Structures are given as C-alpha cells and as structure tokens.
Amino acid sequence: MEELKVNALMIRATDYGENDRILTLLTAEAGKLTAGIKGVRKAGAKLKFAAQPFCFAEYVLVKRGERYTVIQASECESFFELRCDVNKLYAASSVCEAACALSFEGDDCSRIFYAAVRALSAMCGGDESMELIKFLLVALKSAGYGIGVENCTECGRPLTAEQRLRFDMDTGSFTCWECGDGAGTGGATYNTLRAAEGKSHVGECTAESEKRALRLLREYIAYKTDARCAGLSEYIRLI
Ligand SMILES: [Zn+2]
The missing domain is CATH 2.40.50.140 (Nucleic acid-binding proteins)
Known part of the structure; x- marks a missing residue:
C-alpha cells in the first residue's frame, strides 16, 4: 500500500x-x-x-x-474570514472552481496551487475582486490560455483606457475596434486587466471596471474549457 x-x-x-x-x-x-x-x-x-x-x-x-x-x-x-462574508465566500469559491477547470490531472499544478493559496490568503484581509482577477490571469496562463494585455495584436498600436476595443476569444488578446472582429469591450476592462498584471495603467480601477473584467474572464474561461463557473456568475451578480 x-x-x-x-x-x-x-x-x-x-x-x-x-x-x-x-x-x-x-x-x-x-x-x-x-x-x-x-x-x-x-x-x-x-x-x-x-x-x-x-x-x-x-x-x-x-x-x-x-x-x-x-x-x-x-x-x-482555514481562511476563516472567507466564511464570514458572503462576497468573499463566493470569490473564494470562484478561485476553487477556476482552479479545477484550469488544471489537468497528470500535469504539474504547483504554480496554480501557490497562486490559489496566495489569492485566498490575500482575500481574507483585502479587496477580493482584484485578487480574484489576478488569480484568474495566472490560472489561465498556467493552463496555456494566457491573456495578452499589450498593443493591438493586428496593427501593433498601443491601446488606451478610453478606447472602444475588441477581445478575441481565440487568441485571448485585445485589438482596436476597427482592427479585429472579436466581441466589443471597453478600454476600462483592458486597463483593469493591465493593473491586475502589475503593468502600467491609468488611474484607479473602479468596482464597475473590475466587474466587467470578471465578466470577460468568465466568458473566456467558458469559451476555452466549457466550465460553467456558477460560483463566479453568482459573485458577479453580488458585487
Ligand atoms: Zn489595431
């Protein structure tokens, strides 16, 4: 045995x-x-x-x-604080749900494991929305579905927080509105994802832009993995 x-x-x-x-x-x-x-x-x-x-x-x-x-x-x-606040509880459930959808048996999962533990720990005392976005970006990257938050992947021009943009689900990257054919999204969502990645961004992220970023991440995870992400949907509804 x-x-x-x-x-x-x-x-x-x-x-x-x-x-x-x-x-x-x-x-x-x-x-x-x-x-x-x-x-x-x-x-x-x-x-x-x-x-x-x-x-x-x-x-x-x-x-x-x-x-x-x-x-x-x-x-x-035990991450006790996460059980005392309904928003934190759903954000923590979203971490587990995404960790499950974005890890595969037989693969090394240490990166996603440490990112999940770090996210849960940070959520106990801090802003759970931003921690959840940061975690989802790491988990997506570790699953091979990393999101690009640099220049327009078609014309190479820099993108801004004020611009209307598109997000391409196949490549996981942003383009100018005129350049691509992905779903429309706002520059604020792009800006929030850049902030979560620790890259230069404009101003403070608002609760609304974090919510939009989470919606985009939920759609993208569902597109790549077929996971329903019920906990994440509930969290987005709550905030
Ligand atoms: Zn472009």
Whole structure:
C-alpha cells in the first residue's frame, strides 16, 4: 500500500455513499488528484474540516489500485474570514472552481496551487475582486490560455483606457475596434486587466471596471474549457 503526503487545497467535494465524500485536491507535489474520504458527513467526524471548501492542509493519502483515500490531514490554514462574508465566500469559491477547470490531472499544478493559496490568503484581509482577477490571469496562463494585455495584436498600436476595443476569444488578446472582429469591450476592462498584471495603467480601477473584467474572464474561461463557473456568475451578480 503506497502512502503519499501532499500539501493540498480542497477545490471540489462530491457526496458519496452514506457518509463519504470524493474530494478533488490541487496539490503542490502531485498535480490535481481525486481522493475518497470516509465518514466525514457524520457529526463530529475527526476529518470533517478536510472535506470543507478551500481547506488548505497536509493530506496523507493511501493508494489502493488506482484509488486514493485520505487517511489523515493536518490543517495549514482555514481562511476563516472567507466564511464570514458572503462576497468573499463566493470569490473564494470562484478561485476553487477556476482552479479545477484550469488544471489537468497528470500535469504539474504547483504554480496554480501557490497562486490559489496566495489569492485566498490575500482575500481574507483585502479587496477580493482584484485578487480574484489576478488569480484568474495566472490560472489561465498556467493552463496555456494566457491573456495578452499589450498593443493591438493586428496593427501593433498601443491601446488606451478610453478606447472602444475588441477581445478575441481565440487568441485571448485585445485589438482596436476597427482592427479585429472579436466581441466589443471597453478600454476600462483592458486597463483593469493591465493593473491586475502589475503593468502600467491609468488611474484607479473602479468596482464597475473590475466587474466587467470578471465578466470577460468568465466568458473566456467558458469559451476555452466549457466550465460553467456558477460560483463566479453568482459573485458577479453580488458585487
Ligand atoms: Zn489595431
């Protein structure tokens, strides 16, 4: 019986049998994997915490045949503040949902794992919208769907926050309105994504421009992966 110890973030749980759950774990060491956990829906179960959304813990798994089972877990961080505020809760769920949609079993997921833990931690005390945008950009990049926030990809001219632009879903990049045939979008969305990338941008990002940027990211993730992103839609509705 093979034993595996991993640092992981619990990104999805499905009820199974009478009292069990099947967890999707995003691990630093072993990519994304699925593992059963027994008895956690019983009152007072010792490992109940390990089957809760965005639990960050060191999990000990055993492998029998092709299946992993969690036999032990010690919590590293519970991100308690995220459970006390409904907006933060949905933003955190959006992180897990996107991490799940944008990571693939068998791949190294360490980059997306660390970005998710960093985002959840920053959301506890800060502005969850901007942290969510930053995380989605990293997760998209790590999945091979990075978004370009430089000059117009057709004519090469610089784009501005005041301009009407287009976003091309196939290439994940912006063009001038006249240059491309992607969906129309505002310069404010482009400007907000540049701010999230730590690039030069104009002025402060507003709540409205962050909301627009999140809408664009949701459409783009759905276009690339078919993921529904229900948590992200709910978060956008709330803010
Ligand atoms: Zn152009």
